[in-house]
Amino acid sequence: MDHFLYRDGVLHAEDVPLPEIAAQVGTPFYCYSVATLTRHFRLFQEALAGMDHLICYAVKANSNQAVLKLMGDLGAGVDVVSGGEYRRARAAGIPGERIVFSGVGKTREEMRLALEGGIRQFNVESEPEMAALNEVALGLGVVAPIAVRVNPDVDAQTHEKIATGKAENKFGIPIARARAVYAHAATLPGLRVVGIDVHIGSQLTALEPFEAAYAKVADLTRALRQDGHEIIRLDLGGGLGIPYERSNAAPPLPLEYGAMIRRVVGDLGCEIEIEPGRLIAGNAGILVAQAIYVKEGEGRNFLILDAAMNDLVRPAMYSAHHDIVPVIEPAPGAEQAPIDIVGPVCETGDTFAKSRMMPPVAPGDLVAFRSAGAYGAVMASEYNTRPLVPEVLVMGDHLAVIRDRPSFDEIINRDTIPEWL
Known part of the structure; x- marks a missing residue:
């Protein structure tokens, strides 16, 4: 059991609508209950x-x-x-x-x-x-x-x-x-x-x-x-x-x-x-991402998200399955079709799911990866110079950002260029 449920057609973390969190911290983000x-x-x-x-x-x-x-x-x-x-x-x-x-x-x-x-x-x-x-x-x-x-x-x-x-x-x-x-x-x-x-x-x-x-x-x-x-x-x-x-x-x-x-x-x-x-921790957390593009390929379509393997490495590393659901609840009986769900990293391994049955998802829509509270944020990296994903904790109708997304300046300024270069 978890506390990520649809209310009035919108997925909530306890009493907080996920779109509200996305508006505050941007996507992708982790959220824990x-x-x-x-x-x-x-x-x-x-x-x-x-x-x-x-x-x-x-x-x-x-x-x-x-x-x-x-x-x-x-x-x-x-x-x-x-x-x-x-x-x-x-x-x-x-x-x-x-x-x-x-x-x-x-x-x-x-x-x-x-x-x-x-x-x-x-x-x-x-x-x-x-x-x-x-x-x-x-x-x-x-x-x-x-x-x-x-x-x-x-x-x-x-x-x-x-x-x-x-x-x-x-x-x-x-x-x-x-x-x-x-x-x-x-x-x-x-x-x-x-x-x-x-x-x-x-x-x-x-x-x-x-x-x-x-x-x-x-x-x-x-x-x-x-x-x-x-x-x-x-x-x-x-x-x-x-x-x-x-x-x-x-x-x-x-x-x-x-x-x-x-x-x-x-x-x-x-x-x-x-x-x-x-x-x-596993079912106490989700990863929320936004759709960037829906791309038609040869014999298959791709849902490209702003989350990537550097944010959630389990599918790439362990061939792990995560249920992926729209944040806005699909209409009853909404038609589903198979689609590959992928991230923007330049690796074929940056694939979350192949031929996953999904209702229609359009660019700008939010999706949630369930069961992402364990071995998610802790295994994340800044590969492709992608900032680490922020983490949010929810209790009832309260939310707190418990780890900020670093700025690009913070990431780049960690490097030191030797004087002799």
Whole structure:
């Protein structure tokens, strides 16, 4: 469910008509709904009610500080994967004790930043990282809490570029070696083992891969406790998918996901961490664009928008589907025809949809890309010297621009021409 609905024939973000936002900030723009973000976070709280848990919002899904502030005020922790994300989270008011630091390539500088600023735990992904973190912690005279990320070799049945739990993926330590790695960690005085971490991929649309991975984690927990380790926390990652295409079957609900967690690991007495990002932010945001031209081609027509692959890269990068709808509601029974929906960037890959059935769209009309709140603005670039898209947050009938569109002077003046040219 989201809060982007037609009212009197006009698509609204909560109580604000989208044409009103377009008139204020121009197109293209991203728009997020506080009501939807809040509802999706609370669905996870309800799913894990009665269990000791912390929901750590995955900052990489949508890192705008207004979104992070909202999450923090709702009681969320966050999962960060870089020093920059750590700084964003702290700037948004997230306390260190609610920040989990993940990622395969943490630098010593990032480790020092988190240890000095406060951290809940590091999700350690390799033995060299473990050695580096031990050295940094000892140098600061502190002990770093860690969970070791294990790779369960489970096929997440998702796109190959967002699968993270198979043996050939770069993430984690092979689960078969986990007991030896934990034994080594126990000998390092700068580290304190607090738990186990696992994450198998993103945009999962079935519970079976999660259950297979979590069952392996449950067995490992029992084995590590027999070895003398105090395992008090299980970080089960994120990855629960969202319906990008409204005609398709919906992925499992958070309540179903929570029931599976209880069944598989609920008897271990561990605090549960989960790291949802996409499911919280995805359907809470849209990208609004304006039609520039309708072009007739050889055997196909093209709807050319002012949004491009640099603004929303998911279709080009992952062949991802986004429902694209007119902002002015089509008349009942309006005839639809297939059309390729593309952007103005000089790349054939700048294609959002091929042969998409659409009602008539004329130059100047607005269209909205649904389910664009996650991995949209955060992955945007200034390719072709196109300014980053502004972001707008809506709550009821209130709206705020939470990131401005930079001017061309701001973009160009970042460059420095050497004196000797």
